[in-house]
Amino acid sequence: MPINIPSKLPAYDVLENENIFLMDDKRAVTQDIRPLNILILNLMPEKERTETQLLRLLSNSPLQVNVEFLHTATYESKNVSQSHLHQFYKTFDQVKDRRYDGMIITGAPVELLPFEEVDYWKELTKIMEWSKTNVTSCLHICWGAQAALYYHYGINKYTLPQKLTGVFRHYIMNSTVELLRGFDDEYLAPHSRYTDVPEEEIIAHDDLLLLSSSEEAGAFMAMSKDEKHVMITGHIEYDAYTLSEEYQRDIAKGLETAIPKDYFPKNDPEAKPLNRWRSHAYLLFSNWLNYYVYQETPYEWD
Known part of the structure; x- marks a missing residue:
């Protein structure tokens, strides 16, 4: 079924060329169905790329999906034009009186800072608190997952000796x-981060379930027992070239970054990387939308 996004959003042309089923507002209003309303708090610096990655995966839905984008009011992004934000994004004050079927909180390049020192931490905690009553299910990605584990469950992150980057094998725990x-018993997913969360604390927490883990990358997927929060510590939404471009960016900055593990063919940074996690990415987002959003959300929010 289609995903409903503004036809002028840059991601629209990209996804249409990939034969993703899209719908603009004019066609959407002619359909007599109750769409799912999804709010995306996009904290990533390259917002347009993240928009495309997430919308691509949300397109595989049994229902029409309306998507709105949210940005922080307390921090001004330096990697996206203000006209793009004004045209396609809202602030929390503009949506706080609404209710949403699902919400996605993305990662952010602030993981080496203590949570309380992040410029928009107070605003983010206000949004996460609001989500308890105004959102049916929340999907948290990478730093967004670490922030959720810290705010909702008191589990802090710790710094790794070096950047964890590459494509790693994961195993189903539940x-x-x-x-x-x-899901297959074993599957691949990308990671790109400098910090981690203690797997043993997730397992020991009374309100959490560890769903999937990696011997090298640690805890990958956790969920609250009330099924309201899903935390993913990696970047299963990444496309084939994202890790490559991050690696080249780090090298250009003079950082001592290792070649992403098991990513480039023959470990050659000049070789074209392959997307070997796409099917599970689609499956994860489809399952989340179906079982934790569509099946759980009320037809009419009171």
């Missing part, structure tokens, strides 16, 4: 949850 329905 095969009974619907979020992992259809």
Whole structure:
């Protein structure tokens, strides 16, 4: 089924060329159905790239999906034009009186800072608190997952000796949850981060379930037992070239960054990387939308 986004959004042409089923506002209003309303708090610096990555995965839905983008009012992004933000994004004050079926909080390049020292931390905690009553299910990605584990469950992150970057093997820890329905016992997913969360604290927490883990990359997927929060510590939404471009960016900055593990063919940074996690990325987002958003959200919010 289609995903409903503004036809002037840069991601629209990219996704249309990929044969993703899209719908603009004019066509959407002619359909007599109740769409899912998804709010995306985009904290990534290259917002247009993240928009495309997430919208691509949200397109594989059983229902029409309306998407709105949110940006922080307390921090001005330096990597996106203000006209783009004004045209396609809202601030929390503009949406705080609404209710949403689902919400995605992305990663952010602030993981080496203590949470309280992030410029928009107070604003983010206000949004996460609001989500408890105004959102059916929240999907948290990378630093967004670490922020959720810290704010909602008191689990802090710690700094790794070096950047964790590459494509890693993951294993299912709990095969009974619907979020992992259809997953292989072993699957691949990308990581790109300098910090980690203690897996043993997730396992020991009374309100959390560890769903999937990696021997090299640690805890990958966790979920609250009330099924309201899903935390993903990696970047399964990344496209094939994202890790490559991050690696080249780090090298250009003079950083001592290792070649992303098991990513480039023959470990050659000049070789074309392949996307070997796409199917599970689609499956994860489809399961989240179906079982934790569509099946759980009320038809009419009171």
